[in-house]
Amino acid sequence: MKVNxxxxxxxxxxxxxxxxxxxxxxxxxxRSRLDALRFRNQKEQELGVPQREGIENELxxxxxxxxxxxxxxxxxxxxKIEFSILEQEKxxxxxxxPPAPKxxxxxxxxxxxxxxxxxxxxxxxxxxxxxxxxxxxxTTFIKLDEVEKALGTENIExxxx
Numbered sequence: 677m678k679v680n681x682x683x684x685x686x687x688x689x690x691x692x693x694x695x696x697x698x699x700x701x702x703x704x705x706x707r708s709r710l711d712a713l714r715f716r717n718q719k720e721q722e723l724g725v726p727q728r729e730g731i732e733n734e735l736x737x738x739x740x741x742x743x744x745x746x747x748x749x750x751x752x753x754x755x756k757i758e759f760s761i762l763e764q765e766k767x768x769x770x771x772x773x774p775p776a777p778k779x780x781x782x783x784x785x786x787x788x789x790x791x792x793x794x795x796x797x798x799x800x801x802x803x804x805x806x807x808x809x810x811x812x813x814x815t816t817f818i819k820l821d822e823v824e825k826a827l828g829t830e831n832i833e834x835x836x837x
Contacts, residue, residue, distance in 0.1 A: 695719050710739055713734065782817070
């Protein structure tokens with residue numbers, strides 16, 4: 677008596693076990709190799725076929741192989757999820773508004789530049805600085821970065837106090 681394992685390509689269940697009992701041939705198909713090897717081991721025990729060497733090792737290796745394949749599939753899915761999260765974070769960052777520019781009142785800018793506010797209004801009219809107005813006030817403002825550029829410094833916070 678003999679129990680054979682084979683792979684039938686192109687079938688929905690490719691793993692096939694064939695055995696002969698009383699001059700009749702039987703076939704059974706399985707979806708996974710592990711199920712086929714379990715069934716093969718069971719049939720060999722039923723039919724009294726002498727125990728093959730290493731059947732337990734073969735089963736363990738195939739079980740570990742299937743677990744490895746499933747872990748790789750899960751790892752790929754996790755990588756795809758992480759990539760989509762990064763893409764969503766980027767799109768959310770793009771949707772956020774840019775920060776409002778820091779502005780100074782004309783009196784504060786005049787103090788920092790060490791000129792009179794009248795002279796600063798004159799410079800605003802000449803176009804040296806750009807006028808910045810808020811919609812809810814009538815006060816004229818100047819952007820902080822323009823004042824820093826005129827002074828040639830990066831930080832004028834200490835001059836304001």
